[in-house]
Amino acid sequence: MATHATDLTLLNAWQRGFPLVRAPFAAIGTALGLEAAQVLNAYQRLQRGGSVSRIGAVFAPGAGGASLLAAMAVPPARLDAVAAIVSAHPGVNHNYEREHQVNLWFVATGRDAAAVELLLRAIEADTGLAVLRLPMLRPYRIDTGFDLRAAQSQASGATHWAQHSLQPQDEPLAALAEQGLPLIEQPFDAWAAQLGQPVESVLATLARWLDAKTLSRFGVVVRHHELGFTANAMTVFDVPDCAVDACGEALAQIPGITLAYQRARAPGWPFNLYCMVHGRDRDSVRATVDAAIAQAGLHGKPRATLFSLRRFKQTGARRFAHHGPAPQGAAHAYA
Secondary structure: OOOHHHHHHHHHOOOOOOOOOOOHHHHHHHHHOOOHHHHHHHHHHHHHOOOEEEEEEEEOOOOOOEEEEEEEOOOHHHHHHHHHHHHOOOOEEEEEEEOOOOOEEEEEEEOOHHHHHHHHHHHHHHHOOOOEEEOEEEEEEEOOOOOOOOOEOOOOOOOOOOOOOOOHHHHHHHHHHHHOOOOOOOHHHHHHHHHOOOHHHHHHHHHHHHHOOOEEEEEEEEOOHHHOOOEEEEEEEOOOOOOHHHHHHHHHOOOOOOEEEEEOOEOOEOOOEEEEEEEOOHHHHHHHHHHHHHHOOOOOOOEEEEEEEEEEEEOOOOOOHHHOOOOOOOOOOOO
16 A cells, blocks of 8 residues: 555646556556556545545646536525535536635536526526626636645646637547546556547547647646645635736736636626635635735735635536546546
8 A cells, every 4th residue: 555655646746747658557656666556556545535536637728618607695594505406416516615795606517608508597596596607708827736745836827728629529538538537557448448449549639638738737636625725715806907917917927826817797796807725724825815916916906815615516527528427536626
């Protein structure tokens, strides 16, 4: 059985650069001086324990399908019941309580924008409550694959829209890639068998997607809460539209900011710039937010910081779900 230090290496080092070879766990074992079975058993154990949500693709924004951040102001006495209704919809892949009057936040995904809108209307009908629709207008930074040895991410850098959307013939593989690899010795062979393709073609397509930045990364997707990152906060700002890009681009360069993007305003919700900090304690998260405000020219802008409270649901995105089976495990949260 892997040691704690080995567990951390398996979680940390292969968030990116996961071997795109027929026997990836053997390749990782060779790098670490372990047998393939030891690596595979460790990942199976880490997934059962909740630290690993999946090993698979993280698609760049705009690569295909549709997703939308949504929020609801739910009376506190109804929150558990409404959250259960929202979570029951397969197209909802993250559902959180946050500290605010607008207290229920979830991500709705689907094949296209029309499918997402139908999902949101169904939720409104089921709950009798209005849903704020907060589509992303521009990504500045989206990257939750960071060094787990630190108290917060120390990485920085811009995220861009995917240069090319997936073609229809690529979507069956995309459905498997967003679901995650089966934890077996030759997982890509299993995908190839499902798709009726040579395994070499599957591996070449994944490599091509990485080179083209259709994928942000392919590798281990962890669940940060289970690994001690429990003080996670979303800060929202009301920034003049003429200044939002400059502020967002500055946020992307600040270590500790894992997510930053412009979103559409909604009735009663004036905020258009968002950033997320994943941290181990509230004081350090607040310090990072304060530093980001100063460095990105956001002082004096109306804002609110919403710490995550309860996680009602966290599963993989289902933008290509109509092509593949239901996901087996949870995926990373944009929360």
